[in-house]
Amino acid sequence: FADENITKIGQNIKYDMLMLSNYGIEVKGRLYDTMLAHYLIQPEIKHNLDFLCEIYLNYQKIETEELIGGKGKNQITMRSVPVEKLRDYACEDADLTFQLKHAIDPDLDKTGVRELFETLEMPLVPVLVHMENAGVKINVQELKAYAEVLREQIIQLEKDIFELAGEEFNISSPKQLGPILFEKLKIDSNVKMTKTKQYSTSEDVLVRLADRHPIVNKILEFRGLKKLLSTYVEALPTMVNPKTGKIHTSFNQAIAATGRLSSVNPNLQNIPIRDESGREIRKAFIPSDDEHVFLSADYSQIELRVMAAMSQDEEMLKAFNEEKDIHSITAAKIYHVSEK
Secondary structure, eight states, X not given: OOOTTSOEEESSHHHHHHHHHTTTOOOOSOEEEHHHHHHHHSTTSOOOHHHHIIIIIOOXXXXXXXXXXXXXXXXXXXXXXXXXXXXXXXXXHHHHHHHHHHHHHHHHHHTTOHHHIIIIIHHHHHHHHHHHHHOBEEOHHHHHHHHHHHHHHHHHHHHHHHHHHTSOOOTTOHHHHHHIIIIISOOOSSOOBOTTSOBOOOHHHHHHXXXXXHXXXXXXXXXXXXXXXXXXXXXXXXTOBTTTTBBOOEEESSSOTTSOOEEESSOOSOOOOSSHHHHHHHHTEEOSSTTOOOOOOOXXXXXXXXXXXXXXXXXXXXXXXTTOOHHHHHHHHHHTOOOO
């Protein structure tokens, strides 16, 4: 694994590298990931091994479920599978991945993505392994304290909603909320019904009716705080790894068809930032120790820069090279006035 002269071929090789790193083994040498190769060739469809074996090798492999059972409480772990079964499954996986590499490889040239694969996607894999291993530290006490604040706010909102409705009911139940809004308070006569013949109380419906009655904004706020509490404030502390004291998200290269990274377990990319409560959650993410800091970096006008590079428009290129504000320059040209 550590020999730099040997190419390593894998299907989702990052996962294997992470597992080996748990045992102090650092994988070195050139990497070739069949999942990422196929992702670049056909980003919109599936890239798992079972699927790729069927379309490229016309072969149906042993399914994971055959070993550990279907999803649910009766599913066992790989550690519990008899060694003979595990041996056949693991050896077949390795063999098929090797065959897949040869079957998929010519398509990298046919679709013109080889350079992208070799110079961007594959060198990124060890970087993501290091990022996932490094993890991120959170201030659990701060989150617990904020959970209390949120719970108090939710209780207050609940009281306000009951007062506006004139009765108590389960705000989280669309079945109970619908009749309150549309029969008792009559906030919309032209209301949509769901397939199950219930009033639709989805977010887009409520946002559209927000100015009809003060109860609607209170319900939207109530839902927002409940989601924040369950998805982040209560959930994040449970995701701290007891060995490292940190949260280790998984960064996925082969999920978003647009090519951007995505993050799961937990998703660290969609923690709200525009409102106060989101900022409170972000405050709980802290540097590992006094030797480290957080660096915030962002692209400036990335789409406009791509447009300037592709169009080679002289004015745009000049504006970016001279670090001028492209919007001011455009407005000045349109209205025939000076930039000042």
